[in-house]
Amino acid sequence: MLLLLLAGCGSDDARLVVSAASSMTGALTACSGDFDAADVRLSFAGSDELAAQIRQGVKPDVYAAANTTLPDELNKEGLLSKPVEFATNELVIAVPKDSEIESVHDLAGDAVKLAIGSESVPIGSYTREVLARLPGPESDAILANVRSNEPDVKGIVGKLTQGAADAGLVYVTDVNAAGDKLRAVELPAELEPDVTYAAGVVKGAKQPDEARDFVDGLSDGACADALAGAGFGAP
């Protein structure tokens, strides 16, 4: 009887569950209402966390990640359809509006407090990729300024807007979403990592057809427009 009650909580006709990386929160929330084929239920978290849930048997219909590695891995494990690349993003240094930080080199300065992504999440691995391209001593000095390894982008942005940290590395779309509180400092082109987003249909999805439509719509349709509006690029 209890199981029936629990089952009742989850079963509704044509409800599409989309697990998406936190960085797409604004864009996908704005466009999912325009998806006619199903009632879209969005679940945002770190890409790695969502992938871990899928590996533990959680079955959303769509998985949209902030990289291509995790969808590729899930695909190899037979848990996800062939991933489709649908957007790109740009890594930037986010600083409070009135900050004096103007370049990546300023991050190595004394008393600069950094909040970056944890090594286990895509934003954190991209950040370490960028730092590894700097000369060793400079990279070490910047890493020594790290005061928090946050589990997702929201944590980094929150620490910056609350004044707890002086700078962090996030996606340019996160700086746009934070309104006028934060300013983006661009990275030199030679440091910029390739940030490509990919999505796929989860194997065993309850709504595979609608899920396929949703994934296609990320490259072409209302959601593609919303992503472009939020500052994402086309792959």
Place this chain on the structure above:
Amino acid sequence: MRAFPVLLALALATALSFLTLPVVAIFVDSSPAELIDSLGEPGALDALWLSLRTTAMALAIILLVGTPAAYLLATRSFRGKALVVTLVELPLVLPPAVAGIALLAAVGPSGILGGAVDAAGIELTLQTAGVVVALTFVASPFYIRQAMAAFAAVDRTLLDASRTLGASEARGFRRVMIPAALPGLAAGTALALGRALGEFGATLMFAGSFQGITQTVPLAIYDRFSTNFDSALALSAVLVGISAAILVSVKLVQGSEALGGAPG
């Protein structure tokens, strides 16, 4: 056969299996050897050590301030006491995320007291001190509530007798009330300890997550969830072990009445 006793037994069996299965699964999913191996990896022991240190510091503050405060609330009546008690208990029912936001808004760098904290040369956010603040905030109501009940239950004639014999109230508090309320105070300490050890949301939002500085065991478990599930399980198992030890020691301190014997 009468239906009601069967129904009662069924309800208990349902509750028991629902509540124990997830905890049992932590141990089934990981062998003791794996558990010990995972604890050897970098960060795991740091997290345990940090959790124990910050919890001990938070408890020291809670006991030092909370015991006299609870004594006052338990032994005096004054206008607005119900409101004061409610305010003190409020963090009990606050979601951890609300506690994190509230702490940032109050004593974070841009919070209402942020300037004063900074002027005093104190740094809380992204520092171990911030973890202690978060733990103290969420855990102290557990202690104060229990301590109030313990002091209120002490037979007042004991205290009055000590006063008649010429002891000051401070002496009566120290020599009569605290010993008499000790089992209740110990139970409150254990509850606060359990809550502090498990604190997650407020710590992450207010203090951040950095190995050895602010990454307590719950934060380390969350950090490992996606990349190293075995290690997350191992740390979880350690927390289950500590929490179970706390619960058992409370039951022992409270004596046979709490163990389900005859009503005392």
